[in-house]
Amino acid sequence: MRRDFADRDELIRYLKVEFADATALDDHVSSTRGGRAAAERTLEKIDPPRYAATRNNLRGKVSRLSAYIRHGVLSLAEVRDKALDMVRSWRDAEKFVNELAWRDYWQRVYAQIGDQVWIDREPYKTGFAASDYADDLPADIEHGTTGLVCIDAFSQELRETGYLHNHARMWLAAYIVHWRRVKWQAGARWFLTHLLDGDPASNNLSWQWVASTFSHKPYIFNRENLERNTERAYCKICPLYRRCDFEGDYASLERKLFPRKPVDEDWGDRFPPARRNGRKGGRR
């Protein structure tokens, strides 16, 4: 294939022809540039202490290194060393290195279980069986027309940029699995189509973590949590403000979303009896 292009536009025109099927799925191009030079510029801007203090906020100081790390443009070891070099005490980089470790962890699990990342690691701990969840992603989510300003914005950002902040991924995944009762696999496939950092390990296993098929409880959120961590950006202009699906405290949301789940049920880190013999905790 060609290597000589006058500019990015020419490259994009060429790739649209060479990869017509991928282009037909979605023809957006991210403003995130590929390449080691761009990766190094992004790496120079990390700020581990501020990361620890602000990472849950959508405007927080996250690194945006994921696509480079995913494709080995930067190794996890290089990023770890850079973070540790920037701080006086390792404690000031601990949170950032801990998040890098999540990637290492998912990769190690992937090396063990391979394509089984597509299969529920454990049953849902929501009171529902897998068969209670729909197979396909609803079109209003895919097209960003649910009417929920936050969800629609995340859907659009995913398609247009190939990147979402970690908290937005968690909210969007929880909405799909727990509010719309759709199988996590449908959401995971959708993310893989669009994420520049998409990989079956971090992506699928994070979806399973949200769904509760690889964690001891389902992840949910409420409007207050989203509003606080987005500087009100979405809530402030949402016609559904204070009457949206995410309104309420966690206890009442749990009762509404998981009516069949016993309130005092404590799965802890244990596994349901059926899985306890022979196959232990997430290992083959």
Next chain:
Amino acid sequence: MSELIVWVHGDCLSPTNPALAAYQDAPAIFVFDEALIASWRLSLKRIVFIYECLLEMPVVIRKGDVAEQLTRFAERHEARRIVTTPSPSPRFKEICAALQQKFELEIIASEPFLDYSGKLDLARFSRYWQTAKKHLFE
């Protein structure tokens, strides 16, 4: 003729790729795995990102069936050995198995994030982290 070729794949798209670094004069190739792109339903933006990475690397770029393209490239260079970097993906294992029918395969890893070869409990992140933390910050 060259003894070996370097195979660059999507998990190590850096000019510092250790296989490239070890054999700087060897012909190197990247192949877009068309079947994988179709089965993962990847869209254009990912292809552009990967392509931009490749343009900073000394590689020949192809698309199609990976094992087939590598075989053709190696045969044209009369190479008996293929050198690459590791990947946890099952697809990588399949391709390696196919290549090993005909070629010697060498896999060179870059420095690991966690340099620890003892037992790691992967049942939950918290258990992994207990062990990892000690080795990362010692």
